[in-house]
Amino acid sequence: MNFTLKVWRQKNPNNAGRFRTYAATDISSDTSFLEMLDIVNEQLIERGDDPIAFDHDCREGICGTCGCVINGFAHGHQEGTTLCQLHMRSFDDGQVIWIEPWRARAFPLITDLMVDRSSFDTIIQAGGFISIRTGSPPDGNAIPIPKDESDAAFEAAACIGCGACVASCPNASAMLFVSAKITQLGLVPQGQPERWDRVKSMVAAMEEAGFGACTNHGECEAACPKEIPMDLIARLNRDLVCSMVKK
């Protein structure tokens, strides 16, 4: 298969970036999107050009490192997949493919398609954890948790923190990410002691980082590779309101 790539190239945050056009030729339909970029990069290196910088790690859709906006869709058009799990067979032969980095003030660009997502780490550090006494592990099932609640917590815990929710949101809002963490910890007994302080400090960190506000577009849940529903955002809103009236 052959493709025309329009790739955002930017040396560093201080330089102005622009789109450059590359040809990706003789690509097998079984190639993943990132492998296709690897092939193009090898050709660029042979020509003495700078390879395209992009984030990647596990390449099996579970680490949350990769991610670009492909033809206007975060992680590409295929639903419920990370960019590394997107294959070239889902594109048309000869298609023009626009490749852009996540765009958000809170995700400053590092180079080309790589952005700095430390603002997510800052939000987690603000409260996305539980304080426990370390030591030997407790007995399994020592704390009874209703099955449906542990399932719902697990569904929220599927968030890999890739940032596609921010990238796809018309307001670059991080509400889906924060709500997933709030739900994951707020549904289980271990998360209760810090529940109300957690929501306050995580929301404060989110606002501080410069993310936008949720206006209920629903683009985040459509782009989320882990298909986290925006219902969780309602839970986040509810927890913040409750935290204000609780001591």
Next chain:
Amino acid sequence: MATVALKFYSTSIGKKVVMAITGLTLAGFLLVHALGNLQLLWGPARLNAYAAKLQSMGPLVWAFRLTLLAAVALHAFSAVLLWLQNRASRPVRYQVQQYRETSYAARTMIWGGPIIALFVIYHLLHFTTGHAHGTFVKGDVYANVTVGFRVWWIAILYIVANMMVAFHLYHGMWSWLQTLGANHPKYNHWRQIFAAAFAGVVGGINIFLPLVVLLGIRK
């Protein structure tokens, strides 16, 4: 207490809660207003008597007006703050951006606001104070409305403005539930149905009445 409220309002969620509560207040008024206006179909005696009854409530009328005015002010103020925050959150825009789930109603909320506000100002000058009405007679609501809507472009203006109101209501009437945290997987799809029905009833009545007069069904 005041510091807690301010701290809450400093978050985007706090501003959205204010927008939800004020928006709900205004939507409730719109529903009652539309249902009340429907009495136009029963003729001048009934509509004018209803208007006179509302006007006879004395200080309550002003209490009501001030509540609505406060709701509009808080709604608009919060909207502008959120809009500025959202604009600042993506300094470099995408070359190509595609939407999968958002609606026309959701994307036009911020523009619907000022357009509806301008329309409401005109509407008040037209039917409440009469400054924008050639032959305004205080108290004769039926005559004011029928004379007003017989001018075709005024009727069209009301119809178009109320389409905007209906779109605004559609996104707003399920958003407030989401913002106030009212959700349950079992009932969530009813939120959109409720919002569509609410917007349909209010928008429908408000579009229906100018049409009725314009088409000469009520003179």
